[in-house]
Amino acid sequence: MAKIGLLVLTNPTKFGRLLPEIKQHVNKTLYIQLCPGNRLSPPSTSGDTVVQGFHYSPSVNRIYSQASSFCQNLDVRVLLASLKNPLLTTIHTRKPIEIVIFDQVFNNEEVDNFIKSCLLNATQRCQIVTINASEEPSNESDMQMPCTTEIASPIRNHSIPNKYNKMHENVVLGGTFDRLHAGHKILLSEAVLRCTKQLTVGVTETMMLKSKVLWEMIQPCPDRMSLVEDFLEDIDSSLQYDVVPIYDPFGPTKEDPTFELIVVSAETYKGGLKVNEIRQKNGLSPLEIHAVDLLSAIAEQIDDEEEEDKISSSNQRMRLLGTRLKTPEARPSLNSRPYVIGLTGSIASGKSSVSERLRKLGAGVVNCDLLGHEVYKKGQLCHELLIKEFGTEILDENREINRKALGNIVFNNKERLDKLNSLVWPHILKLAKEEINALYETGHQIIILDAAVLLQAGWDNEVHEIWTCLIPPEESVRRLQERNSLTENEAKLRIASLPSNIEFLEKANVVLCTLWSTRYTQKQVEKAWKGLELYLEEVTGKA
Structure with a gap:
């Protein structure tokens, strides 16, 4: 299997029928050299050789259309210089060609001349392949179709009535x-x-x-x-x-x-x-x-009903959800088992629902928000430290910590918030490690550390990789108001105390988003889980 290939295409209507076999030979970049007239050599003409390049628009666009539908992972690039200047004989690609594919049979002399005189950037052992496809279109998608419309007047009723072509x-x-x-x-x-x-x-x-x-x-x-x-x-x-x-x-x-x-x-x-x-x-x-x-x-081909009904960068980004965006950094200080994933993201970003889905897939889950409630309880060392720092006004009638009263103090004062975190985070981490060990002893090989403060607390060094739940800040505000009965300003203050989405994203190995349907969230989680299993198998195989 070659990474970089060149397809010499004499008949663009055959491209769709060639794709299945092309994918058996090339897996990264496919250059396409259109050779009108079923010839490899240029026409013997002189004088002004610049032609009206736009005549080739339908063929070029049709190629990209079919490539998008049937081989989305292949980077297809149609070479255009020779279409505008038929006497241009050389082909210079930025990546070296490893395989040349012809869509019809040429004699050996023609092929040798083409490789030696036209192809300027080919590997020494460039492979030659000929793929035969029937001349008759096999289905409607192989028929020539108009792909562009030119305009010279305003669009009316979503149509473009006139054509305009000029160099x-x-x-x-x-x-x-x-x-x-x-x-x-x-x-x-x-x-x-x-x-x-x-x-x-x-x-x-x-x-x-x-x-x-x-x-x-x-x-x-x-x-x-x-x-x-x-x-x-x-x-x-x-x-x-x-x-x-x-x-x-x-x-x-x-x-x-x-x-x-x-x-x-x-x-x-x-x-x-x-x-x-x-x-x-x-x-x-x-x-x-x-x-x-x-x-x-x-x-x-739209992957999911949540996607836009057209090709778009938004669809491309949505398809990245649940995939491994980058390889985890080495953590030599951590044991290889259990494998701990830090699940983080802004408040109300859907971490709990994601961790619950992961639990059903077999992961152990440590919820740091629940552990935070635990360390606040009467009888815990942290409880006494908080009273000493913030006073008895943070207590309710049962001398338990009133989190709302405490929140009103710290979320309007960064210095006080930092002090609270410095007191609470070490106690939460201690309990989290105890739970991780307990889950591992009961057979869990993969454990999710669900922690909104993962990055702020420096716990990214305590996990093997990071998964981030990403949603727009305005959606976080809406959810937080609804869930915690907060005002808009109170919700914004709590969100502002955490890293931005950009900061979460910079550390993320996998990104998830709960903005759409529960089914779409489930699809992302399952994709991420499958990718994790494959990654761990690969790592284990290399160890």
Whole structure:
């Protein structure tokens, strides 16, 4: 199995039928070189060889659509430079090609010439494979389908009535570009196919994205910019690229006089019109607008009813829930068994429901919130320490700690809160360790330490890995008000005393979210549990 492959595709309508076998040969990145006319060598023409690249849009978009539907884990990249310049004979990919796949039989001489003269970045032992597929489409999905619609007038009734195609020297587009997916690749390819000189791409800065689902999981802006530039340089290195961060909805489009064309999705067409309004106010020429109808271009298979009914970065992030985002750090000071998972997250983020689901799957569970109640009880050493520090006004009529009265003192005073934590946390941890040992003695190999204060208390060093429950702060506030009968301000103060979602996420090996249905939460937990079992089997096998 090769990591990096090149598919020489002479007939794009065959691509869907080739995918099952391609997946048997390539598992990471698949470059696609379209060879119109069933030939490996370029046409013998002279003069101006630049062609209208946009003629290839339907084929390119169809390839990305089918790849998204049937091999989501494969990074497909359609090479565009030779489509715009048929005399361009060399293929230079940023990653070395390990296998070349042909969709029809060529003679040995043609193949040898292609490998030696055209392929500039191939491994010394590059494998050659030919995959035969029937010429007749096997089903409706293999038929040629229109994937883009061009526009020159406003959208009416959600349709785009007119077509507009033209090559431009300077083209611009913008977007989030989180975890490049087929929709992003189509938009970028549409821009490249219409550009002859410079393409500018605006990448939305993270702080503008807080309204998006699971925005905390969006890749950092510099990382997204790097991935966009890498993709563009890969598919057509003949253009100049300017990938820039944008801090407002319009970026450089509102002030750059060199731009001629803006590429948008059909959903954001009105944004293109707004750009032209602003340019007109600034005394600049309006941009021609090319819109891509991604909803019809991509027939993505939706994994779950909770997901959006389209390809989107939000869906990509939701699919990361319950998966292992990073390998746990080594904890040489901890015994390998029991294997302890720190389950943390903000108040009311659903930790208790997640830990209960994990208990049903076979984990032992230590609830630190319950242990906190235990150390507050009369007769415990911590009880006496708290009275000494905060006075008898924190007691009820039975001389038990009145947690609400204590909370009113500490949640408005960071110094007092820190003092409370310094008194309580060591006692909770002592009891937690005792429970962990007791659960292990009864046969539990995996134990969940359910602790909202895990990071603050420094208990991340007491666990083998960290799972985080992530929900929007406003949802935490709503749940906390409902659960504890608090005012909105009281709820916000309690949440503010904990790390932010970003801080929780930075430490997380696995992220879960209870924002949606209980069934969707269960699906995440089961995925995480299965991934954990596989990881522990792998670790045990290496030990």
